[in-house]
Amino acid sequence: MPELPEVETIKKYLERKIVKQKIQDIKIFDRKGFKGEKNKVIGTKILKIKRKGKFLIFILNNSYNLLFHLKMTGQILFFNFLRNSEINKATKVIFVLNNGYLIFNDVRRFGWVKVVAEKNLKEEIKNLGIDALNLTFDDLKEILSKTKRPIKLVLMDQRRIAGIGNIYANEALFLAKINPLKPANSLKNEEIKELLEAIKIVLKKAINYGGSSISSYVKPDKRKGKYQEKFLVYRREGEKCKNCKTVIEKIKLGGRSTFYCKNCQK
Template identity: 35%
Template structure:
């Protein structure tokens, strides 16, 4: 999704709804910055829909902990701590995770019209009302910020050995799946193929944008009933899903969910996007008009000719 920000000194700003690739790139970027650094200060906004674990408990129990690992399951991130507890993070739709000192932090400041005191301009970030969790580390005074305007994101602290229903019900990670996994899951399912792809208990990590792109590449109609899919179609869908996701990770273009390009250059995804949000435009393959319809409360974009079945 690309939003125009006329007030900013460049043409456009790429803002991505975080799906698997964005979460994975975020993980890779944050990993080396977080490991082995003790949490010296924790601040939060007040109790809200955003916090599965009450913020007061987060402030109390995260203090003094040291991250030992950062892993990803589907669109979830799991920050493992030195006492065996785990912090589960989900970016929802508008979640942004960033570390002080990142270029995007300063650009975010610019977007919001915030001017920092000179001594804070290099590494500082002033949390606003949408910055719900800040972990400040002992050395170098740097911090991890979790900002989320719409609060569809989630934070949950799991005690050592505590399981998470949210994680437990995830299906196989979309990057690790095989066509046979999708085929098996599609049996007995009369829902549209697009709906099945978005089901996190089937393939974890697929969101609306990549689902549309993958089905276009695979040449499968989004409305085709899942239980009518043949094994070959499932192979093609999974291969296409992985292709678009790996490509996105590889370019790192839109990378971190709030990634903002200083020169106004568009994120790579926008350039490679073939159907998503291209309603009414010509199909890049056959020239037909790209259609849009709503499936499972999600806008779905497809080429009626290339995806006839």
């Protein structure tokens, strides 16, 4: 699933390829995936690419933005030339640029791209919490003190902290040796500090590895990320903990699969 590291990887790739390029045309294959007027975008130049949490934002030169959310299976691909074989039933939108083709695919059709006037962008993402990479100790302490919900649910709550999804919540909690069920407001200062460090280490390392290619995530050139090879607990139920050899458990929490080591994460 595209979480912060995957969206950041896509952002970095696209910065090298499509900034300063002109959008010549937009071909829409799935109306559900394209919100707003495409005429506001055709003929504009892409000035800048930003990321907030799991959102990807193209800043255009006419005070409009393109706001993407990839949800679970969204893919953004970029090719200088378009092969017919690249168009399939998951293809939602193709942006025709002067130097190539930006393809937005999404098998499960939850993802979307929206044309937003720059002045309305804040309103669009007003519910988004602090980006996980900018989180400070004081921020995290404040957020956790306000609820007794299980810590994992709070880490994944985009209104509190933006960018962490199921993979990296599981991985960060393991690294910090904290049980995912532990009430958020019961964490001691030392644990909060460990958790903050773990979040940053896991996210930055995942970015360095180009994200995690499970499900359908790939980089815009279709190459896979490599962080899935580094997972310590995610999808490792029944396998041995890399610290202590205890068998990794899988439970459901808030309807999501949760993986942890009973021995290491008290």
